[in-house]
Amino acid sequence: MYLSRIQINPARRGGRKLLGSPQAMHAAVLASFPQDDAERGRVLWRVDQDAHRSRLYVVSRPAPDFAHIVEQAGWQTTQDTWAVRPYGTLLDRLRPGQTWRFRLTANPSRTHEGKRLGHVTVSQQQEWFLSRTKGWGFTVPEHDGVPDVVVHDRRTDRFRRGAGTVTIAKASFDGVLNITDVDALRAALVAGLGPAKGYGCGLLTLAPQGRP
Known part of the structure; x- marks a missing residue:
């Protein structure tokens, strides 16, 4: 990798x-x-x-x-x-209990009657992200009850594909994570998080604390 x-x-x-x-x-x-x-x-x-x-x-x-x-x-x-x-150099360094800074651009969305609908408010997008972190192998710490994550660069991409139009709601998430399940986090780093991976979503990157 x-x-x-x-x-x-x-x-x-x-x-x-x-x-x-x-x-x-x-x-x-x-x-x-x-x-x-x-x-x-x-x-x-x-x-x-x-x-x-x-x-x-x-x-x-x-x-x-x-x-x-x-x-x-x-x-x-x-x-x-x-x-x-x-990429293996980073993957091999991961251990339970470690703290890393992270960045993710994702497609916060839900499926309704067979259609994928994007979450559009900051609170919806943050809840979408936080409700999935356990399955991705990490938690986001809180300070005074506020999760250490910032939602930014929120936008909607629209483009033609074939005879139809594709609409993708995107949001970027910056913050701090604590590793709880190394195998799950490694899988998420390699396979991506959430939908729309072919269009610039799902790539989670990590950086040591203190590094921009």
């Missing part, structure tokens, strides 16, 4: 296309692997954006080759175009 990071240049036309279209980004990510679906397995990705940079994170079984993304949408003049690291 590998955890990869690549910088996307929003000043370039190709960068704007990828950042503005989950379908285009999904296709670009999958094009980074020559393997067929069975050999490649599940690929998770997430875009983190702030005022200064846009980064694409990818978790995959085989190592990716992002040369085509750099050529069309990356920063060709910098050395730090992309980085690929073995």
Whole structure:
């Protein structure tokens, strides 16, 4: 398994296309692997954006080759175009009782009469997340009764697929977690959390306490 990071240049036309279209980004990510679906397995990705940079994170079984993304949408003049690291190093470090900072972009939603409906309020999205953490192998500590998680970057993506329109409610979650079940957390880190994994949801990343 590998955890990869690549910088996307929003000043370039190709960068704007990828950042503005989950379908285009999904296709670009999958094009980074020559393997067929069975050999490649599940690929998770997430875009983190702030005022200064846009980064694409990818978790995959085989190592990716992002040369085509750099050529069309990356920063060709910098050395730090992309980085690929073995994911097992992190997975092997996890132990019950450890505390980590986390980030997740997810599709908080429910199924009603066969249709997936997105949660739209902050309280709904936070409850969706907190009600599932035990199954994902961790808890979120509270301070004065308030969970240590912030819901931000809430948005709705809409795009055409075939003859229909796909609507995905997204929210990002930043906070602190305590590991309760290492095997469950490792499975969540590898397989992803929640629905819409093909469109930039479900990739949970961890960082040591104190590191941004």
